[in-house]
Amino acid sequence: MPDLEPLSPLLIEPMVRAALAEDLGRAGDITSQATIPVGTTARAEIAARQPGRIAGLDLARMALRLVDPSLKIAIRLPDGSDAAVGDGIALIEGDARSILSAERVALNYMGHLSGIATATAAFSKRIEGTRARITCTRKTTPGLRALEKYAVRAGGGSNHRFGLDDAILIKDNHIAIAGGITAALQGAFANVGHMVRVEIEVDTLDQLREALDGGAHVVLLDNMGPDVLREAVEINKGRAVLEASGGINFETVHSVAETGVDMISVGWLTHSAPSLDLGLDIVFES
Amino acid sequence: MPDLEPLSPLLIEPMVRAALAEDLGRAGDITSQATIPVGTTARAEIAARQPGRIAGLDLARMALRLVDPSLKIAIRLPDGSDAAVGDGIALIEGDARSILSAERVALNYMGHLSGIATATAAFSKRIEGTRARITCTRKTTPGLRALEKYAVRAGGGSNHRFGLDDAILIKDNHIAIAGGITAALQGAFANVGHMVRVEIEVDTLDQLREALDGGAHVVLLDNMGPDVLREAVEINKGRAVLEASGGINFETVHSVAETGVDMISVGWLTHSAPSLDLGLDIVFES
């Protein structure tokens, strides 16, 4: 069964075009034009300067190909691989001006997504052996959500909602307005089609019981400590999917996972994971 | 004289529309539609959950207004201000569904940009009293460069090139191809218009001397320690602008600044600064 479906060119081509336009501006790479003779060829390697989980090669390749379709690109470590310091990730051959013109866009995408994948992989490794999976949130960089969710998958994580429209997540504000958990769930089931999943956030075990009685498909357990989470798992008896959330970090994630919850959502992965340090090393030929 | 020119609506409106489309998808905020009665109004406050430098209110306001032009928005702490924990940054009044539909896009922009501004402000504060200024690089999130450079300004930093086309920056690869610093600078001055600034990267003080003789407007001093930098400042005698670069972090930035260089560029600000934790607290009315 599939590991990591590649990003569709239909999705990423317009993004990469826009990113190239952002960097090339109106006059293009005037430094390379002024200092590198027409026709100079080069080999370049994208290499890891930090260990990490790779993600974003499709974007890098798209950037290079859009600048110059004649560039040859060989992938050494595909998305989802782990790179050690110094490992070559991709080899590029062709026109030197072209490679340098696309370099920064390619690396900016790869560094950003590999940073997310690396963080997700680290969290996932921390909870190995438990039933829990790491999942992301909607706290993503505007315009890059599909890419960042892909990076989470490349890191071994699972994806939460892609947007406000593809699943219901009833939060405290909604509950307050609707007049309680039961009423909110009734509203949800009455108004939403049969292909939509319904999750509700709860702060207490009493709320959890009410959510389960209301038929919630998924329950978000907000800011609960390990002991309460363990009790929640017992109360649930496998009825709803249980998602722990709220300020969970690399130090605390293992103790959360051991409670038996199904999902652990970590906003930090997509809004604050640092970029992975990658470089492009170039060897010029005649 | 101006502090912080606001982001032009011409620039940000299409971005925010795309970000809203990304979050609202095809069916919109189905949770709010299903649980919040039509006509419910609310007051909400965007507040700081961490201390930091604020940036991105224009984007938050645009997101709210595009979803619902009738929302009233009052800014308490404008971009460039410092917020303490709990400080109210903006007040929003109007339709509750509208506020909740735009919330995540508004906060994602503000958290990301305020994170960059906060980091820049911290670096800038570290070097107060020196002649140096903090500047950014082209290591930005694809598609968000103009916003991230704005956030650097909001943090008190200065902007480097916006793209490959608006200034020359000759790096080691270009020098190697062109056959040395002198040749590379000659190529640059011969091929580029009179309104373009020319910077060149050097690794040694001998290269610095050659760059100054070649008429470089700006010299990037790559990976030099404080002692070498100090010597570079003496050699330069105010001829070129001197920019220190290469792995400079919050620990080392002060010692670099004390050497007398003009600019210190820090890629980390835009590619890895963590998001600032902001929240939207809502008070519903009947």
Add this chain to the structure above:
Amino acid sequence: MPDLEPLSPLLIEPMVRAALAEDLGRAGDITSQATIPVGTTARAEIAARQPGRIAGLDLARMALRLVDPSLKIAIRLPDGSDAAVGDGIALIEGDARSILSAERVALNYMGHLSGIATATAAFSKRIEGTRARITCTRKTTPGLRALEKYAVRAGGGSNHRFGLDDAILIKDNHIAIAGGITAALQGAFANVGHMVRVEIEVDTLDQLREALDGGAHVVLLDNMGPDVLREAVEINKGRAVLEASGGINFETVHSVAETGVDMISVGWLTHSAPSLDLGLDIVFES
């Protein structure tokens, strides 16, 4: 709780701009320009020439306003209302050239969507008193899916998936490849996030039993007669949502609904329902 959430301007404005561009072309409404003096004002009424359920007024209003923001538009029968022959649906006042320039786009949208809403309302009425609801499919007009699904809601129907990405629907082809229903469902649950609903198509009651054992959230009962459907309802015992599908028409829908299934999907509503005949009658003033 909400009846019919209006179509968001964020969604429909670009569509209506494109539709106006399609009709106005490069030179605009040259007939009105050549025959109607500048400054002529008029009142116009959008009226029903057939009885039916109205949908699409937001699009009509957007078309009129984009052509001329000064037009005054009063809605008499909002979306979701039933109009009798001759009923006035909306009143428009203002510049005559503007009204005539936007007329066709406005009516083309309203006729198309009201046709779908009318058909959905008729089907829904046919099954009143049963537990079943009418739902649509992905057999929609390319580019108009969100609008057509809105028209289904305006007709009292419920929406199925909006696209390939927001829910799982495993069809016969997938089952054949995956090696059976159990294997297909295992693949689905292993590979998909916890916020995604999983539906599977079955042709026989044995397949239904296997699907229920596999944990399917929704089961599509394909091309089954009323007796078999009734048996399926009994087997299900309320575990999964049951959706009847396959060649169901206005004659047969009632007998299907009486079997106790939850949903009845009808592709015809969006791919073949005829347009509702609406007209714009204009009264010129001096």
Add this chain to the structure above:
Amino acid sequence: MPDLEPLSPLLIEPMVRAALAEDLGRAGDITSQATIPVGTTARAEIAARQPGRIAGLDLARMALRLVDPSLKIAIRLPDGSDAAVGDGIALIEGDARSILSAERVALNYMGHLSGIATATAAFSKRIEGTRARITCTRKTTPGLRALEKYAVRAGGGSNHRFGLDDAILIKDNHIAIAGGITAALQGAFANVGHMVRVEIEVDTLDQLREALDGGAHVVLLDNMGPDVLREAVEINKGRAVLEASGGINFETVHSVAETGVDMISVGWLTHSAPSLDLGLDIVFES
């Protein structure tokens, strides 16, 4: 001389990209990704489940190719052909996930356009042996006009105006404002370039005489019965092109055509013709 000019890729590529985006959403075909192993290949046939005139293969092929350029597509019955039940229209070979991802967009286009072509062909056949030709109107689905007019041509019909800007059609409202037929025609000829055709709508034979005297190139005879139309043909003596219009259906079209008019316009063809039932049958290989 040419029968049916293919739809230009310049025109349809952006449309098909948008239609694919509409169906694939943010995460793509998650069902195929979860249930079909990477690398599975298949053969598929697009086949007719109803007899009809085929139109839209260029769009189907574009959808398949945009999803996966490596798919092989062989056309068996090109646009403009008549298919019997069960006839294979196109054969597709290649990656199974790709075929299933593009299937619905391909079929939605083809079903919609073939429905229009089939209806047009039926009307055209009904009037064979007369001098009249079937033509369409501007009552088209917003955004699809060029495609629907192409489908009318595939059905053997002729195209009316593509928009408000490429020809003059003076209707009753314009005549009323302009102060009569003569004045309206004078306005038209005075204000419009020499490359624009001028048509005017008339309700009576007296109006027809006035229109002919005014030099109208084309006269639309609105809602006239066969006897009046026959008289109109005699009055015209071949001067203007005569177009019959107004509620003409499959039952009445022959008697209209026999009167000797040149064109018969039928709005129903593009706003209400039902979709042609086509299917994609897939045979998987290892």
Add this chain to the structure above:
Amino acid sequence: MPDLEPLSPLLIEPMVRAALAEDLGRAGDITSQATIPVGTTARAEIAARQPGRIAGLDLARMALRLVDPSLKIAIRLPDGSDAAVGDGIALIEGDARSILSAERVALNYMGHLSGIATATAAFSKRIEGTRARITCTRKTTPGLRALEKYAVRAGGGSNHRFGLDDAILIKDNHIAIAGGITAALQGAFANVGHMVRVEIEVDTLDQLREALDGGAHVVLLDNMGPDVLREAVEINKGRAVLEASGGINFETVHSVAETGVDMISVGWLTHSAPSLDLGLDIVFES
């Protein structure tokens, strides 16, 4: 009856946005930001530095308003007016930075279009008293055709085809392929709808006779001297519209017009007319 229909905002807004993006780039008007204090207001006048016919004020106003909706703009000499040297054309009041940011885009549009209008007006004046009218061609600046054709109308000229699709113009190449004038016209009338005008190019009077027999609506008389043109007018006897074309300039246009032809097409108007010199004079206030 209308003189000059204003350019639709639907048409020009996206153009002006793109033009502003082209000039403002990524960082906007950095000169004004750096030198003009926030809040400085100014009055400015767009004035003529050469005499000429004005066109393009809608574009200038759109540019100013898009940069700053609070600017007040008063038109003194509307499009289609003649300005003398020094005449004020429009008055602008408001934020000084805003005015200076939009100045160049506003003037570039107005100078270009007023140049075309001025040239067209001069040609039109040269042929006053004849039956001929000046018309343009498809030799326009790519992307600006609708604007340039508008400028021709502002100069008192008439518009030819807007594109390849809205009328037939059979040229020598088509005639050669089709096998002669008669065959080419037969092809045209057989393949084109009844709302399309048919023009054919002829080089000799014999060809003209053949074109008239073939039913051409318009005949383009290519590169004929006044005597031959006069004979062509006699042969025509008012049947077709006659258009003289081919290297006609300001010196020769009057003698061509006197021959009795209906239209004189001049490509130079849109591809080579020099810009009209306009300036923006600014008066700053405190």
Add this chain to the structure above:
Amino acid sequence: MPDLEPLSPLLIEPMVRAALAEDLGRAGDITSQATIPVGTTARAEIAARQPGRIAGLDLARMALRLVDPSLKIAIRLPDGSDAAVGDGIALIEGDARSILSAERVALNYMGHLSGIATATAAFSKRIEGTRARITCTRKTTPGLRALEKYAVRAGGGSNHRFGLDDAILIKDNHIAIAGGITAALQGAFANVGHMVRVEIEVDTLDQLREALDGGAHVVLLDNMGPDVLREAVEINKGRAVLEASGGINFETVHSVAETGVDMISVGWLTHSAPSLDLGLDIVFES
């Protein structure tokens, strides 16, 4: 070192697509469709009908290839070459309908850009032997600036700013507001990054001295006669780049160049240079 970097397909493809859409409209080249049999092939030559400097072949080739990727195009005189009357510039072979459909867009681009290149080459030749170079301004056709600046380079000229954002040019209005040259320059240097070039406009030699003291990188000498310019060069002593500007034409440019200034800017090149007369001659084959 490079002469003329080709225009990037990333930049020009969307422009050429829009230009083709503008010309082909909704129905395409209906004349060729109606008169040229499917499958007719032809050879065509783009040839000069006036002597001049060629620019724009990348755009012509893009137009031809977008209409029909199977066309073969051989360049005889690349951009930057000088063509004599009758010289063949490019040879095209392939489908006749395709060639004729793209002809006008191809020629409109080439005529416009070659006109600018020809004018620039003429000015450049006039000043050969001096140290001065010809440069352009921001007085360009909206939307075509990058192309027109490329044409200036093809004519041997140098480019000024591409927009308001990539360099500082302080004009009289800014100076007046800022309170003088010194204050304006201080504002500029305080507010702008270290990679931005600063130019200031002066009217007198005293202002020049103040500008040089203020550290201006470039000084624009506005409307000064040759004697004053010569004195300015002496005062400058090589400190700033000197740019002469203001109403300089083909008659006066040589005497300006002889004064020793570095740059001479000529707005006329991009706003008023006439199109170069090029034609496409076609030879049909069976």
